[in-house]
Amino acid sequence: MSASATWKQSLRLTARKASAHWPGIAQLRRRLYEARFRAGKYHCGxxxxFAGFEAAERALPTGLAGFDHDAMADIGHYTTMAGGIExxxxxxxxxxxxxxAALDERARTLLDLxxxxxHAFRQYDRYLAFPDAFRWTVFDLPHITRAGAALAAGQPTPRLRFTNSVDDGCGMDILLxxxxxxxxPENHLHERLKAWPKRPRHLIIQRTPLHMRHSFVTIQSVITRTGEVSFCPYSVPARASFxxxxxxxxxxxVDSWEKLRSLDVPFHPECHVETYSGLYFRLGS
Incomplete structure (x- = not known):
């Protein structure tokens, strides 16, 4: 490439970067993105x-909301995998x-929040061989737990059950x-734990976005396996306050670790999360 062509390319790139900050161009880019987002063009967009969970709920685009519907309860992925487990x-x-470690301490009950x-029960059971007396209880929404129960019917075990009441976790040994x-909502876990007269001794948090400075809520779009789009509030607490x-x-x-996954909310650089977090807490004596 000639020096003249290089100079022209550099000039065009500089102009493009500068124009991105012009009020009219920036507003147009934002409007175009929002239109595509609401049309369901992005999976995990x-x-x-938003200041809070309820504000995000009020701002959800038209369409499916949350996870409590058939489109989000599709279990084909799990029934067609080899052995049904990734x-x-x-x-x-x-x-x-x-x-x-919790099993070694004789933990025998777990709430999978x-x-x-x-699927996590089946995945971990392959490695840990949960004893017959162990009870893994999945809490989720009605459409999801019905699908889970239908899947479990193919390989029934008394060690796995489903519930629509998160307060079934009161008195259990482990919360995952x-x-x-x-x-x-940001403080949902804390509020439930505070309300329980007997809290789980072991608390394992995995694949959770935590911001280093502040809390916020955004809206996530999810494209289902059937091609439908669902929108849901997506809560990110401040790490320290959490x-x-x-x-x-x-x-x-007791321990913390990271998953190499980042979160970016377009046009909100202050919402960037570098990695998702894993944390292990143990209740004091």
């Missing part, structure tokens, strides 16, 4: 920053380690929240 990702091994159709807290709230309930932070 994000839009907007290979264990490397990022799940900290959970496996702390579950093993937002555990979908019970893997990729679910972001779909609940941890401090659990410490105040008597938990000790």
């Amino acid at each position: 994000y839009s907007g920053r 290979p264990m990702p490397a990022t799940e091994y900290p959970v496996l380690f702390w579950l093993r 937002g555990g979908y159709v019970g 929240a893997a990729g679910s807290l972001q779909y609940l 941890i401090d709230g659990l410490l105040a309930l008597g938990y000790e932070l």
